[in-house]
Amino acid sequence: MIRQADFFLEGNRSGVLLIHGLTGTPMEMRLLGKGLNNAGFTVHGMQLAGHCGDTDDLLATGWRDWYASVERAADAMLEKVDHLFVGGLSMGALLALKLAADRPQQVSGVGVYGATFRYDGWSIPWSARLSFVLPLLKKLGLGRERVFLEQPPYGLRDERLRAQVSAAMHSGDSTIAGLLGNPWHALADLYQLARQVRRQLPQVTAPCLVAHASEDDVASVRNAELVMRNVSAPAKLLLLEDSYHMITIDKERRTLIEHSARFFDSIAATTSLPQAAAA
Secondary structure (H helix, E strand, O other): OOOOOOEEEOOOOEEEEEEOOOOOOOHHHHHHHHHHHHOOOEEEEEOOOOOOOOHHHHHOOOHHHHHHHHHHHHHHHHOOOOEEEEEEEOHHHHHHHHHHHHOOOOEEEEEEEOOOOOOOOOOOOHHHHOHHHHHHHHHOOOOOOOEEEOOOOOOOOOHHHHHHHHHHHHHOOHHHHOOOEEEHHHHHHHHHHHHHHHHHHHHOOOOEEEEEEOOOOOOOOHHHHHHHHHOOOOEEEEEEOOOOOOOOOOOOHHHHHHHHHHHHHHHHHHOOOOOHHHO
16 A cells, blocks of 8 residues: 555566655655666655654554554565565664565565664764663653654755755654654664564575665664674675765765665576565
8 A cells, every 4th residue: 555655666577665764754765766766676665654644643653563564565565576675774774674584585685774773873962872771761651752853964964955854854744854853762662673673683684785874973884784794695785975874865875776776686687586486
């Protein structure tokens, strides 16, 4: 099912499911999606459950709901394509990795973009870096109304785009640039998801393109190194030197598109159909 903020771009029988980040929207994946579609891929930029609404909408869901919406989108995509690739930004990268771990026979390759297991980038205040305690606070019923507000540079090195995104976040229309802040209880679920995905990384057998900004303001390169060390699949590291966290829309987005298209194409050209055994 295509939701209001989703986008679907029809192409060939190789498909890419794109997953946005926590409090984000499919808009942050659209430029990447268009580039991949121009390269021939069928692309679905999905909307995670609870997103593109208000804070209450988000807090009515948790990581299992977000992941269930990814699974539904993957099932719908598998009806249209022979090779399914999945790419995610930030928390979306964790959801993409989990899908690959859970469905090794269906996922042909993974785009791991700015993976965020911990908020440990250079712009994150030390108080926010202690947010790993949030699952305990949520369990105790504390802090439901509390929010970590987004701070400049908002994951963007491109100053013009940064100004546009800031204006969109402050406009109140969460379908454009997402919510202005990260609710504590939603972050608690992110950390629960991160723990689960860390345990499952050895189960990822699909090849991974691990792309990360070398000066990521939100999630340090240690997050990418964690993936590289622990997946069982062949993994290629792409460090972007002129971008911050939002690498799908920042200055080097064309580089990301080119590397992703080549990576997915090379897999599709050299592997048998992952669904052949089930057909």
